[in-house]
Amino acid sequence: MSNDSQNFKVLIIGGGAAGISVAARLRKKLPSGSIAVVDPARKHHYQPLWTLVGGGVCNKEITERDEASVIPAGVVWIQEGAKSFDPAANRVELQSGKVVGYEQLVVCPGIQLDWSKVEGLAGNLGKHGICSNYAYDTVQDTWPTIQGTRSGKALFTHPSTPIKCGGAPQKIMYLAEEAFRKAGVRSGLDIHFYSGMPESFTVPHYARVLDKCMDDRSITPHYKRDLIAIDAPNRKATFACLDKEGETETVEYSMIHVTPPMSAPDFIKRSPLAGSAGWVEVDKGTCQHTRFPNVFALGDASNLPTSKTGAAIRKQAPVVAANVLAVLEGKQPAAKYDGYTSCPLVTGYGKLILAEFDYDKNLAETFWFDQSKERWSMYQLKRHILPMLYWQGMLKGRA
Numbered sequence: 001m002s003n004d005s006q007n008f009k010v011l012i013i014g015g016g017a018a019g020i021s022v023a024a025r026l027r028k029k030l031p032s033g034s035i036a037v038v039d040p041a042r043k044h045h046y047q048p049l050w051t052l053v054g055g056g057v058c059n060k061e062i063t064e065r066d067e068a069s070v071i072p073a074g075v076v077w078i079q080e081g082a083k084s085f086d087p088a089a090n091r092v093e094l095q096s097g098k099v100v101g102y103e104q105l106v107v108c109p110g111i112q113l114d115w116s117k118v119e120g121l122a123g124n125l126g127k128h129g130i131c132s133n134y135a136y137d138t139v140q141d142t143w144p145t146i147q148g149t150r151s152g153k154a155l156f157t158h159p160s161t162p163i164k165c166g167g168a169p170q171k172i173m174y175l176a177e178e179a180f181r182k183a184g185v186r187s188g189l190d191i192h193f194y195s196g197m198p199e200s201f202t203v204p205h206y207a208r209v210l211d212k213c214m215d216d217r218s219i220t221p222h223y224k225r226d227l228i229a230i231d232a233p234n235r236k237a238t239f240a241c242l243d244k245e246g247e248t249e250t251v252e253y254s255m256i257h258v259t260p261p262m263s264a265p266d267f268i269k270r271s272p273l274a275g276s277a278g279w280v281e282v283d284k285g286t287c288q289h290t291r292f293p294n295v296f297a298l299g300d301a302s303n304l305p306t307s308k309t310g311a312a313i314r315k316q317a318p319v320v321a322a323n324v325l326a327v328l329e330g331k332q333p334a335a336k337y338d339g340y341t342s343c344p345l346v347t348g349y350g351k352l353i354l355a356e357f358d359y360d361k362n363l364a365e366t367f368w369f370d371q372s373k374e375r376w377s378m379y380q381l382k383r384h385i386l387p388m389l390y391w392q393g394m395l396k397g398r399a
Helices: 017-027 047-054 139-147 168-182 204-216 310-328 376-396
Strands: 006-013 035-038 043-045 064-066 076-078 082-086 091-094 099-107 152-158 189-195 219-223 225-231 236-241 248-252 255-257 295-297 341-348 351-357
Touching: 006 017, 006 076, 006 310, 017 035, 017 310, 017 376, 047 139, 047 168, 047 341, 047 376, 099 310, 139 168, 139 255, 152 168, 152 248, 168 189, 168 255, 168 341, 189 225, 204 219, 204 341, 204 351, 295 310, 310 341, 310 376, 341 376, 351 376
Parallel strands: 006 035, 006 099, 035 076, 099 295, 152 189, 152 255, 189 219
Antiparallel strands: 043 064, 082 091, 091 099, 225 236, 236 248, 341 351
16 A cells, blocks of 8 residues: 555545444544545535425525534544545545545445436526426526426426435425415416336325325326436427337426436446445445445445435434444444335425335334324424434434
């Protein structure tokens, strides 16, 4: 290893929700300077609120903090990106060419937004009636787009790929539908949900409620339809018909909210850590890599077969931290993750269905009441309590 290389007991790739949560938990047990987080980002974002930013409820600035402010004290922040992995030699090469060594590696760089996979989308977000809540740099355009739409067709898309927060493409649709009603323009608008998935939601208990939401609000769903191209100047969207090989549909629109296709980051896909689908390949219980025992992964870049949400990470982080510590002590990882995830499904202003379930789609609800019903209290939980739990609890290893 080169003379300028550093070595850490635990090296964490990614300083988002997963990386910071694990770092905070490990720091309570390991000495100062023994843990490093690799992430080039200057800012850290609480992404679950972007739905409400897009719905005109709050400003995007409240979702952003300096990355430096969330790095736990005593954890080294390496402010650049990872380039490649050499798990056989316990080394990671950074973008600068510098090499960092580790005893234990935790991989959680998040998910990649593949905007370029929709032809004609690049350079047109925020223009020609096109918007998306899925990035900090684009979310501010959604509310003006909704406000400026008075007639015609409003389209909301969901790709066939795994995505972060699987309910978000529908959440903004329900907010927009209510906003159109309040503005007195709903009768002149036709709302359509185009999804590459085969149904509205993966858990039937909640899918039934969402299907009824769409039916009650005269929203037309189209399943197995993947957005592949946008003719922005002419406001036309083209979808691949996944149930009819080789066929496409082109639809005119007044506005379109795009959820881009997503995948594992490219540097993960081409690494020895990736499985056949490109995600980091780990045991779904222990989060330990299937081929490299001193490597763990969690969050959106892992192949854990559950919805990619912050709530899932909140349950994965203590499992990964406990198992990393166990392996450092020469023990077998014993902590297990059961696939718990949560999707707070906003269905209107002041209305939310709190979906919670595990790997087997069994309900894993927190409260004693039926969470599949729209509730004002659950909306308040999302708007006010969960952000506080995130910044003050989860990122500090307390929740």
